[in-house]
Amino acid sequence: MADQLHRISFVSGKGGVGKTLLAVNFAWVCAHLGKTLLVDLDFQNQGATGLLSSFIREASRGAIDYILGSEQVTDDAFVKLDANLSFLPAVPLNRPPKHSELFDTCQHPGFKSELACFLGKVGQYGFEIVVLDCHGGLDMVSLASHRLSDHTLVITEPDRVTFNGTLELLDFYQSAPPPTADSTPSDSRCLPEDISRPVELIVNRIPPKYRFADLDRVYGSVLATYKTRLNISGRVLAYIPAEEFVVDSFGEVPFVIPVAPNCVAAQKLHLLAYKLFSDWFAIPPKYKPLSRFASARRRKRVEHTIVSAESRNIRAIVNTFAAISCLYVFLFFGMSSYALLRNSQWEKTDSDLLLGLLCLFVSIVSAVYLKAVFGLNRYYRDKYQIQRNLARTEPGEVSLWRRLAIVRLLLLRAAMLVLPVVVVATLLLFLLITLGWLVTRYR
Amino acid sequence: MRTMVIRMEDGCKEECKKNLMSLSQQASGGMLLINSRRAPFDRTELMSDEIKIAQSVLKQESSFRRTVVGYFGSVLKSDLDPSIKMFTLIVLALFVFISFLIVILVLHLLARKFGIVTNAVPFTLYVTILAAASISTIGSGIPLMMRMSYTEHAQRLEAGFKVIEKKKVLRTRGTSVGRPTA
Numbered sequence: 055m056a057d058q059l060h061r062i063s064f065v066s067g068k069g070g071v072g073k074t075l076l077a078v079n080f081a082w083v084c085a086h087l088g089k090t091l092l093v094d095l096d097f098q099n100q101g102a103t104g105l106l107s108s109f110i111r112e113a114s115r116g117a118i119d120y121i122l123g124s125e126q127v128t129d130d131a132f133v134k135l136d137a138n139l140s141f142l143p144a145v146p147l148n149r150p151p152k153h154s155e156l157f158d159t160c161q162h163p164g165f166k167s168e169l170a171c172f173l174g175k176v177g178q179y180g181f182e183i184v185v186l187d188c189h190g191g192l193d194m195v196s197l198a199s200h201r202l203s204d205h206t207l208v209i210t211e212p213d214r215v216t217f218n219g220t221l222e223l224l225d226f227y228q229s230a231p232p233p234t235a236d237s238t239p240s241d242s243r244c245l246p247e248d249i250s251r252p253v254e255l256i257v258n259r260i261p262p263k264y265r266f267a268d269l270d271r272v273y274g275s276v277l278a279t280y281k282t283r284l285n286i287s288g289r290v291l292a293y294i295p296a297e298e299f300v301v302d303s304f305g306e307v308p309f310v311i312p313v314a315p316n317c318v319a320a321q322k323l324h325l326l327a328y329k330l331f332s333d334w335f336a337i338p339p340k341y342k343p344l345s346r347f348a349s350a351r352r353r354k355r356v357e358h359t360i361v362s363a364e365s366r367n368i369r370a371i372v373n374t375f376a377a378i379s380c381l382y383v384f385l386f387f388g389m390s391s392y393a394l395l396r397n398s399q400w401e402k403t404d405s406d407l408l409l410g411l412l413c414l415f416v417s418i419v420s421a422v423y424l425k426a427v428f429g430l431n432r433y434y435r436d437k438y439q440i441q442r443n444l445a446r447t448e449p450g451e452v453s454l455w456r457r458l459a460i461v462r463l464l465l466l467r468a469a470m471l472v473l474p475v476v477v478v479a480t481l482l483l484f485l486l487i488t489l490g491w492l493v494t495r496y497r
Numbered sequence: 498m499r500t501m502v503i504r505m506e507d508g509c510k511e512e513c514k515k516n517l518m519s520l521s522q523q524a525s526g527g528m529l530l531i532n533s534r535r536a537p538f539d540r541t542e543l544m545s546d547e548i549k550i551a552q553s554v555l556k557q558e559s560s561f562r563r564t565v566v567g568y569f570g571s572v573l574k575s576d577l578d579p580s581i582k583m584f585t586l587i588v589l590a591l592f593v594f595i596s597f598l599i600v601i602l603v604l605h606l607l608a609r610k611f612g613i614v615t616n617a618v619p620f621t622l623y624v625t626i627l628a629a630a631s632i633s634t635i636g637s638g639i640p641l642m643m644r645m646s647y648t649e650h651a652q653r654l655e656a657g658f659k660v661i662e663k664k665k666v667l668r669t670r671g672t673s674v675g676r677p678t679a
Contacts, residue, residue: 214657221665265644268651276658369643376635384628391606391620411625418632 063199067219069190074101077187085139088182094144103143116145166198171244254291262365370426431470438463584641
């Protein structure tokens with residue numbers, strides 16, 4: 055069990071990179087390791103507060119009250135999301151502050167010391183992990199979170215716009231003035247500010263046009279230039295692909311992982327938690343999504359996966375199409391030759407060999423086809439699981455559209471289960487008939 | 498009459514000056530004034546790097562689409578991804594082999610059709626080799642195309658990142674692009 059409070063900040067150079075989604079779901083994973091608190095420090099957008107608004111009571115206070123206001127942190131200050139997971143919204147729902155007040159909060163020079171004292175107090179309530187979801191951009195909240203966190207996770211995307219923002223943020227961290235005696239709180243319970251806190255990069259929403267090795271090389275060279283100035287790792291901590299499964303469920307439910315447990319993002323977040331906390335926490339052996347990362351091979355496999363299930367399926371379908379096209383070309387060529395030579399110098403062994411070759415071709419194409427079918431089977435299984443889980447979370451009666459979607463996916467799943475049987479049976483039948491014909495002919 | 502004033506650094510290359518002069522001549526009824534002044538560093542040098550990167554990306558794109566031969570040449574010279582070179586060589590070799598096989602096969606079929614060759618190598622042997630070569634070509638071609646696509650996108654991303662990094666270098670030196678110092 056950990057004996058100290060572990061603080062993880064989710065920051066970014068610009069908004070809309072999926073920071074809140076990752077922070078909320080990462081907190082959900084962390085709750086399997088220890089008592090976790092998710093704090094929404096995005097006072098401007100209040101993304102996590104909006105996402106988790108169904109859990110928030112009317113009387114709940116916001117982080118703004120406890121960090122900058124005079125409210126005392128008490129046990130009932132936090133919104134209970136799960137047995138081991140609590141949440142502190144950015145602002146109180148019943149008494150939202152004015153926009154000017156929120157803007158002032160983000161640029162408040164004393165925010166660092168206030169947050170340092172707040173995090174110092176949080177540890178007294180038994181929390182072992184604190185996840186801070188910050189606002190995207192350059193502000194005092196982001197800087198304070200970075201200097202008070204054990205790990206600052208900078209979320210970025212593989213495009214120029216986001217990259218520009220990310221470099222701005224890294225420059226901001228690097229050029230911000232170091233703490234002075236005046237800015238350091240005198241209370242010993244407050245956390246010390248540190249300019250050399252580790253910064254890690256997470257590349258989110260990677261389109262399927264990139265390969266792990268290429269991205270690793272490109273980002274590796276970028277990070278190398280910052281290594282001397284910031285305590286930044288030379289490699290990106292996680293590459294997370296753009297996924298249909300995540301898009302399907304995000305916004306409808308706060309936690310994507312329980313709805314789509316097999317998606318790549320879910321695996322990546324579990325791996326992230328394993329990487330950050332395996333030295334500090336005992337990994338629960340019964341919780342398989344985390345415990346299976348004890349295998350280095352598994353870790354490497356998940357780390358290198360940057361292609362979503364739907365992209366993999368598209369590739370499998372393209373390969374099948376190529377294989378079947380190849381078979382048709384061969385059939386056309388073989389049949390044309392047979393028709394051309396049938397009445398002339400056609401040798402008996404030629405037709406038999408041609409038939410044997412056809413059997414080989416059909417077997418190869420069937421194998422490629424089966425691979426695509428199995429991939430689609432997994433895909434529809436996961437999609438069905440997502441729709442079913444979403445239906446369970448829907449308040450009241452399940453909508454007609456959702457019912458139809460579930461029925462459609464059930465039918466597709468059934469088809470994908472029946473298809474391999476049909477393919478294998480047809481192939482065996484074809485091979486047996488051909489073999490029987492050849493045996494009869496030579497007998 | 499419209500007047501355009503362009504500031505020029507001391508470190509500006511001769512080519513840059515020539516271009517500006519020709520621009521002034523092209524401006525019908527206008528006058529171009531070139532205001533040269535001392536700069537803290539040669540910014541045009543850095544800007545030219547930026548343009549070079551953008552141009553190299555565009556050049557790669559047009560050469561790839563324009564001619565396959567150009568592509569093979571550039572790939573075989575490049576050391577970026579050894580697997581691309583390997584797959585390209587395999588596909589190239591298989592293409593030559595398949596062309597050769599098709600010619601032989603057609604000749605063989607014609608010879609058999611007209612009874613010139615009766616005791617030749619079985620026709621199916623040719624078909625088998627041709628089919629195997631075709632499958633190998635497709636088998637190598639698909640990963641080659643995928644790797645080429647990945648590399649192309651990674652190069653574009655890298656080029657974009659480099660442009661942004663260059664801009665950062667310009668800014669951290671004390672002046673921003675387009676904003677003259679006092």
